[in-house]
Amino acid sequence: MSMITPIQFVPMDNELIATATGRVVILVTPDGKMNLAARRANRLCKGAVARLVESDKFGDVKSGQVVTLNWPAGLQAEALDILILDKRATKTETRKAGAALAQLKGSNPMLVMAGSLRHAAELGFGLALRDYTFDQHKTDDDKPKPAAVTISHSKPDEMSADIAPLLAVAEGTHMTRDLVNEPANVLTTTNFADRLAEMKKLGLKVEVLEEDALEKLGMRTLLCVGQGSDSPSKVVVMQWNGGEKDAAPLALVGKGVVFDTGGISIKPAGGMEDMTMDMGGAGVVAGTMCALALRKAKANVVGIVGLVENMPSGNAVRPGDVIRSMKGDTVEVINTDAEGRLVLCDIMWYAQERFEPAGMIDLATLTGAIIIGLGHDNAGVFSNDDTLCNAFLKAAKAQDEGAWRMPLGEGYDKLLKSRIADMKNIGGRPAGSVTAAQFLQRFVKDDTPWIHLDIAGVASIKGNTTYAPSGATGWGVMALNQLVQDQFEAE
Ligand code: BES
Ligand code: MN
Ligand code: ZN
Numbered sequence: 001m002s003m004i005t006p007i008q009f010v011p012m013d014n015e016l017i018a019t020a021t022g023r024v025v026i027l028v029t030p031d032g033k034m035n036l037a038a039r040r041a042n043r044l045c046k047g048a049v050a051r052l053v054e055s056d057k058f059g060d061v062k063s064g065q066v067v068t069l070n071w072p073a074g075l076q077a078e079a080l081d082i083l084i085l086d087k088r089a090t091k092t093e094t095r096k097a098g099a100a101l102a103q104l105k106g107s108n109p110m111l112v113m114a115g116s117l118r119h120a121a122e123l124g125f126g127l128a129l130r131d132y133t134f135d136q137h138k139t140d141d142d143k144p145k146p147a148a149v150t151i152s153h154s155k156p157d158e159m160s161a162d163i164a165p166l167l168a169v170a171e172g173t174h175m176t177r178d179l180v181n182e183p184a185n186v187l188t189t190t191n192f193a194d195r196l197a198e199m200k201k202l203g204l205k206v207e208v209l210e211e212d213a214l215e216k217l218g219m220r221t222l223l224c225v226g227q228g229s230d231s232p233s234k235v236v237v238m239q240w241n242g243g244e245k246d247a248a249p250l251a252l253v254g255k256g257v258v259f260d261t262g263g264i265s266i267k268p269a270g271g272m273e274d275m276t277m278d279m280g281g282a283g284v285v286a287g288t289m290c291a292l293a294l295r296k297a298k299a300n301v302v303g304i305v306g307l308v309e310n311m312p313s314g315n316a317v318r319p320g321d322v323i324r325s326m327k328g329d330t331v332e333v334i335n336t337d338a339e340g341r342l343v344l345c346d347i348m349w350y351a352q353e354r355f356e357p358a359g360m361i362d363l364a365t366l367t368g369a370i371i372i373g374l375g376h377d378n379a380g381v382f383s384n385d386d387t388l389c390n391a392f393l394k395a396a397k398a399q400d401e402g403a404w405r406m407p408l409g410e411g412y413d414k415l416l417k418s419r420i421a422d423m424k425n426i427g428g429r430p431a432g433s434v435t436a437a438q439f440l441q442r443f444v445k446d447d448t449p450w451i452h453l454d455i456a457g458v459a460s461i462k463g464n465t466t467y468a469p470s471g472a473t474g475w476g477v478m479a480l481n482q483l484v485q486d487q488f489e490a491e
């Protein structure tokens with residue numbers, strides 16, 4: 001497990017500037033106003049900051065950008081980072097500025113002279129989110145070690161209180177990234193379940209259901225996906241009961257395909273290695289449960305993940321096979337590569353039967369079609385309930401995580417008709433993400449408010465994003481945590 005950057009708030013003290021090692025950060029407004037700390041730094045560096053502010057170049061610098069003076073005279077630090085930030089910067093703008101600082105930080109300690117910056121906790125949060133590397137499998141001896149960040153602020157106690165729940169979310173997000181980045185020979189179904197069981201330490205109730213138990217429950221569609229693999233299929237149930245004793249929980253349900261070869265309907269070789277991220281839905285569920293437990297959320301939330309590996313073998317499910325789901329409906333498996341929905345339909349049914357949840361949200365790297373539709377900036381959002389859906393979209397917006405609502409409808413549902421069973425597992429090429437969602441909706445009870453999040457395009461991205469280096473993003477942990485806070489917590 002990678003550790004998150006330790007971040008500490010200390011009282012304002014301009015004496016720290018001259019002697020700090022690593023990097024020192026000062027704040028200047030876009031119209032060139034310096035706070036006391038910035039003025040002190042300017043004096044120590046013989047007016048270098050003022051020269052920047054007075055230069056023509058300063059006119060082109062926008063709020064949120066950083067100008068670095070390397071090896072500045074008068075300081076012991078190896079760099080003075082001048083963060084240009086509007087006094088009225090919003091939470092999101094301040095968080096982004098923190099993420100920009102994280103990219104400069106490397107393995108250096110950093111001292112941020114934040115003065116009385118309003119959203120300084122968000123600055124620290126952005127730093128912690130973006131200060132992430134997945135280097136466990138690099139054998140290099142001198143890997144950068146996470147170095148601490150000190151933020152000097154006029155209200156250190158208030159800021160420390162503000163940042164505590166945010167760092168819980170950063171930790172949950174990093175947990176999701178670690179899981180999603182991990183290769184499939186390491187993150188087997190068993191290893192995944194073991195890591196989730198570790199979360200008992202955080203006060204979560206964790207149960208691991210093995211194949212014999214799943215067989216007894218009748219989860220045949222889930223089991224058929226894993227039957228070609230040597231790794232045993234598992235379902236893990238994580239409960240956080242921080243709310244009223246008998247309040248119905250929110251259920252979070254995740255697709256955890258640790259590797260998706262496509263099965264007998266095998267995928268082409270090019271890019272197949274990316275299918276290590278096909279457990280992204282389960283990864284987000286785990287990271288969210290971690291965040292909720294760490295910040296001791298006053299809500300009841302249950303996380304349920306289906307952990308399977310989709311492999312071809314002499315024992316694998318074939319195209320044409322008919323399988324009975326836990327609900328009782330039969331499915332004709334036309335394409336063994338449309339396996340995510342087979343996993344989800346059983347655990348969604350189980351979630352409703354066992355927990356009678358107040359709401360249910362499933363997350364899955366479900367379709368390539370959602371990437372064609374929305375690219376990597378937005379997850380697809382499908383829902384049977386406008387109230388819950390709008391609350392989620394609002395939470396995602398507040399957390400700067402892209403989410404875009406997609407349609408459902410009877411016309412799409414008809415495409416799943418099967419000649420010999422109750423339904424087929426694919427609906428053909430048109431609207432591939434919608435027919436996948438439509439398949440899932442057949443396993444949602446009419447009175448369960450439900451959201452399906454297709455995260456195939458946002459779970460892992462080839463390039464850097466604002467809050468994450470290339471690879472796993474942790475998309476969704478922040479939005480779901482916000483939704484829980486807005487809709488499911490007392491106070
Ligand atoms: N895991 C894939 C979807 C996926 C594709 C995730 C690209 C991330 C990146 C899913 O199991 C799958 O294979 N879906 C098929 C469905 C099709 C057979 C109806 C797809 O999208 O091609
Ligand atoms: Mn597949
Ligand atoms: Zn898949």
